[in-house]
Amino acid sequence: MKTTLAKPDAPKQWYVVDAAGQTLGRLSVKIANILRGRHKPIYTPHIDAGDFVVVINADQVKLTGKKETDKQYMFYTGWMGNERYTSVAAMREKKPEFIIEHAVKGMMPRNKLGRAMMKKLKIYAGSEHPHEAQQPVTLEA
Amino acid sequence: MPRATNGPATKARRKRTLKTTKGYFGNKSRLYRYAKDARDRAEHYAFRDRRKKKGEFRQLWIVRINAACRLNGVAYSRFMAGLKKAGIEMDRKQLSELAIADEAAFTALVGQAKAALEA
Numbered sequence A: 001m002k003t004t005l006a007k008p009d010a011p012k013q014w015y016v017v018d019a020a021g022q023t024l025g026r027l028s029v030k031i032a033n034i035l036r037g038r039h040k041p042i043y044t045p046h047i048d049a050g051d052f053v054v055v056i057n058a059d060q061v062k063l064t065g066k067k068e069t070d071k072q073y074m075f076y077t078g079w080m081g082n083e084r085y086t087s088v089a090a091m092r093e094k095k096p097e098f099i100i101e102h103a104v105k106g107m108m109p110r111n112k113l114g115r116a117m118m119k120k121l122k123i124y125a126g127s128e129h130p131h132e133a134q135q136p137v138t139l140e141a
Numbered sequence B: 001m002p003r004a005t006n007g008p009a010t011k012a013r014r015k016r017t018l019k020t021t022k023g024y025f026g027n028k029s030r031l032y033r034y035a036k037d038a039r040d041r042a043e044h045y046a047f048r049d050r051r052k053k054k055g056e057f058r059q060l061w062i063v064r065i066n067a068a069c070r071l072n073g074v075a076y077s078r079f080m081a082g083l084k085k086a087g088i089e090m091d092r093k094q095l096s097e098l099a100i101a102d103e104a105a106f107t108a109l110v111g112q113a114k115a116a117l118e119a
Helices: A024-036 A088-094 A097-105 A112-118 B007-020 B032-071 B076-086 B092-101 B103-118
Strands: A014-018 A052-056 A072-076 A083-087 A121-123
Touching: A014 A024, A024 A052, A024 A097, A024 A112, A072 A088, A083 A088, A088 A097, A097 A112, A097 A121, B007 B032, B032 B076, B032 B092, B032 B103, B076 B103, B092 B103
Parallel strands: A014 A052, A052 A121
Antiparallel strands: A072 A083
């Protein structure tokens, strides 16, 4: 008997997770595993068998220790000597969704499939999200 | 003394190699000089990876069994330990296929494994 492979066009489930008060890394692992389909017995490495994840209250995600002020995100403008740094606190003000997106992205495979699977992640700073029509299931912490 | 070569055999040998390297990039599919290197390499990788394939599939089965186990509230390592104690000798391939095809049967297996661990 041959090993069964996942069907790429199988229907996908939607999950909604509340990030308020959750630790960034612990939460991101769970999200990444769902996006990749690693929570299912039919997981297939070369096929996207994962589900959609909606994150709400992304601005209230927690970081331990002194990372709020000490952890920095680096950007490079393209000009010599012009790398820019933004602390987590500043990022939380400016673009709170980026904190979770950045963490999950780092846990995904660095290839076309990984980038395609990232598109199933929807992050919102507030407690509202426009995906009620997909009937997302609440993911417990 | 006249120089003796084996023209037809050489030609046949080279043709055989070029046949296997069809579709390769650039010179590797056209010139014997480059095709023979490409063929040697391809055969070497194919030989190695036929052996690697066994391990890679086993890895996949373990990931799948783990996912199915965690749906039933037990980790992979505890489940396998329980199966061993219960004397159930299913291999990982069959376990992973069972988890996909028949959820209820897999849950029953997890129940047996848990019972064996507690005993």
